[in-house]
Amino acid sequence: MSTATDERGLLAEADRRALSYFDGIATRPVFPSQEAIARLDAFNGPVPEQGVAAHEVLRRLDEIGSPATVASNGPRYFGFVIGATLPAAAAAERMVLAWDQCASSFDNSPVADKLERIAGRWVKELLGLPPNSAVGFGTSATACTLACLSAARRALLARKGWNFDEDGLAGAPLVRVVISATCHITVKKALRILGFGTKQLIVAPTDPQGRVDPRQLPELDDMCILCLQAGEVNTGEFDPFAELIPQAKAADAWVHIDGAFGLWARASSSAHLAAGVELADSWTTDGHKWLNTPYDGAMAICRDATALAGAMNSDAVYATASRDAQKNLNLEFSRRARGIPIWAALSTLGRDGLREMIDRHIRQAGHLAARLREAGFQVLNRAVLNQVLVRADSDEQTLAIRLAAQNSGQVWFGPTVWQDRPAFRLSISSWRTTDADIERLIELLIELKRQTTR
Template identity: 65%
Template sequence: MDELSLIRDADSRAAAYLGGVAGRRVFPDQSALDGLSAFAEPLPYRGRPAEETLAMLDGVGGPATVTSNGPRYFGFVIGAALPVAAAAERLMLAWDQCASSYDNSPVAAVLERQAGDWLLEALDLPREAAVGFGTSATACGLACLAAARRSLLARKGWDFDRQGLAGAPPIRVVVSETVHITVRKALRVLGFGLDNLIIAPTDEFGRIDPDRLPPLDDSTILCLQAGEVNMGEFDPFIPLIRAARVAGAWVHVDGAFGLWARLSSDAMRLTAGVEGADSWTTDGHKWLNTPYDGAIAICRDGHALAAAMNSDAAYATADPFAQKNLTLEFSRRARGIPIWAALRTLGVEGISAMVDRHRALARRLADGLRATGFEVLNRVVLNQVLIRVAGDTDDGTHLARIRKAAEASGEIWFGPTVWRGRPAARLSVSSWRTGEAEIDHAIAVLAHLRETV
C-alpha cells in the first residue's frame, strides 16, 4: 500500500472511531483487555505489511481504549479533543516539522508566537511574558521553577550555569499542603528534596491560609494553585502575592486547568490577583480540549526563562525566544499549533461559554448526587465534584465497590482519590462533548449502583 493510501486508510479508521465515540464503552471490557495479548508477538525479522500493522492497531487496540474522547468520561480533567484542534494536529503531523526555531520551521515559529500572544491576552497575564509550549504541566513547571531558582541565585551574585548548586546560597520552597504531585515531582527532579519543602497550612477548602503563611524572603519560591485537584479551589492570590512581593520572593502558579477560569464570566473572581505572579503553567489538553500532549509555561521575565532553558549550539543558534530556548525539548513538535487552532476557532467568547457550561454541569452533577445519597465534599466552585457515600466506612468500602461497578458497566468512568486522609472519588467535567443528558445519565447510574452494590 502506498503512502497516501495508507494515510487515507488511517483517516477512515479514525473517522469510524470518532463516529461511534458517543456510544462506546467508557472503559474497555475484559474481552478487549484480553485481546491486547495479541501485541505480545516476537519482533519480526522480515517486516510485515503496513496495512496489516494499521489493521491490527485498529482492530486490537481500538476496542481497548478508554473513551476519554467521549461525553461520559469524568476521570481526571481530560477534555475531548476539539475537532479543529485534532484536525490541526493531523495536518501538523503531515508537515512533520522539527519546531525548534524559525530556521527549522517558519510556520511553526510564527503560529506558536501568535498562540503565545493570544494566550497572554485571553488569560490577561503580563503581555511581556515569554510563552513556551511543552509536553505537560510537569515539564513546563520544571522549566519555570528552574528559571525561578536561577534568577533568585543571580540576585545573590551566584552564576548557577557555571557554578551549579554546590556551595550555592540556599533556596527555600514553600508549597501548599495540597500541592499537586507534578509540582512535587518537578521540585524533586530539580534536587530541592521533598524533606526540605516548607509546607503552608491550608483552610477547609484546601487553600493556603494567608494568616499561617510561613515566612518568605528573597531566597524563596512560593508555589500557589489555581484549581486544587480535588476541591477545585484557588489560593487567595491577592494577600499571598502581596506578601511575596514585600519579601522579594518568586511566585509560581500551578494552573493546569484552573487558570482557564480567567475566561469565565463569574469564576474569574477566583483568579483575582493571579496576574501578579512571576510564572504560571497551564495545559491545553485539559480544559482547552486540545489533543494530548500540549502544555504551556509562562514567565513574566521572558529573559529568565530563555536563559534557563537555552539550548543554542554552534550548528543550531536561534532567537533567544525560539521554542527550543523556552522549553525542555530541543527536538520538538509544534504543540502550540493545535492550541492556536482552538483559540482562533473558539475565540474568547467560545472558551468562556465552555468554561461556564462545564461549571454549570458540575453543579448539576453535584446536586443530583447529593439528592441520591452521596456526600458532596466540595463547594463545586469550578468543574470538580468530590464525593463519598453517606454513611460509608472510613476506608470507603461502599464507594470503592460503586466505582468498580461503574467501571465494569462501561457507562461512565471516574477515579479514586483521598481527601483529608479518607478515600473519596472525584468526577471532573471538562469535555466539550458532555451535556446535560450525560450528566443526568451519570447521576442515574451512580444512584442505581449505590442501591445495588
C-alpha cells in the first residue's frame, strides 16, 4: 500500500467482510454447494503480469472464497473434533497478527515469551501434569508428537552412552516402539518420519472399545517407547494408564501420550477417565480442537524439560536464547505466537468455564447416543467422551444416511471404519453447539433412517 490511510482502509474492509461472514455462520450451509465449489475455478489463471489492487484481491477472496468454506466455526459441524473459535481467542489472533512478532525468544518478542510461559503453566495446572515439564507451542499434535518422540529416542540412546546429535542413527543401539492397535495415524506418521519403519513397530492388542489391554502389553525394557492414547479417535476411550504406565516404569521405558483432544477431559468433571496419565513422560494436545482456539495451536509437553530442549535446540551464533525459549522446544525457528490465543481462551473461560464447556459436550454426546439407540441405530461405543460412533441397519443404509445428511447442508459429519465395517462418527466440540443443535441432528438422523429403511 502507498499510504497509511490506504492500509487502514484495506484492514477496515477486511474487518467488515470478516464480520459479515461471522454474522452468517449459524445460517450458512455446513458444507458448501457444488455451485460454490465450482466457482473456485475463477481463481485459476497465470501469475498476474501487473499487480491487482489489494481491495480487488480482498473482494474476490470474500465473494468467491467465502461461499466455498466449511462452516466448522458454526454449531452444527460434527465431522471431526474441530472446535469453533472462542471470541477471545479470535480477537487475540487478530492482535497477534497486527503485532507481527517472530515469537522465537524473549529478544524477538518479550510479550510473546511472557504470555506463552503463562499459558504453558496454566495448561499444566488444568491438565494436572508435572509443573516442571516443558511446554512447546507448535502447529499441531502431529508436529508436537514428532518433537516429543525425538526427545524420547535421544534420551533413551543417551542412557546407553550414544550421542545422537553427533553420531546419528547409524550403528546406534536399537530403540523399540510399542503402539496401540488403534494408534492414531499422526503418531504413525511421526514415527515414520523419524525412521521407525512400520514393520518395526510392535502392536499392543486392544479391547472392543479400542483400549490397550494391560494383560497383553508386549514386553518392555529401558530402550522402549510406549505410545498410549487419551481419547481414541473413534470411541473417545482412554487407555488404562493407571495399570499400563506402572508396568512401563518398572521396565524404565518412556511413555508418550497422544492426547490431541481427550487430554482436556482432565479439566472436566470426567477427569477420572484419564486417571494416571500424569505418570507419563511426554504428552501432546491441541488447542484448536476442544479448547476452541484458532488453528495451528498445539502443545508438546515433556516431563524432562532438558530432554525436549536438547532435542529441539536451534541456537545459532546470531540467535542464542534461553534453553526454554520456544524455538528450543519445538520444530519451528521462526514462528508465530501460537500460545497467545490459548492464553486468551483460558483467560476468558477460567477453570470453571473450561470445565462447563467440556462437561456440556460430554453430556450432549451421551444424550445423542441414548436417543439414537432408542431410534434403532447401533451406537458402537460407550460414548463416555464427546464421540458417538454410529451404524445403521446395514452398511448400505449407513452410507446412505451419511451422504444424505451431508447433502442436506444442515449438518456435516464424516465416515469411518470400525472393526472392518463402515460407520460414521459424530464429534461434539464446538462451544457454539447448543442442546437445540443436538436435537436438530437427532431429528434429521431419525428422519433419514426412516426414509432409507426398506
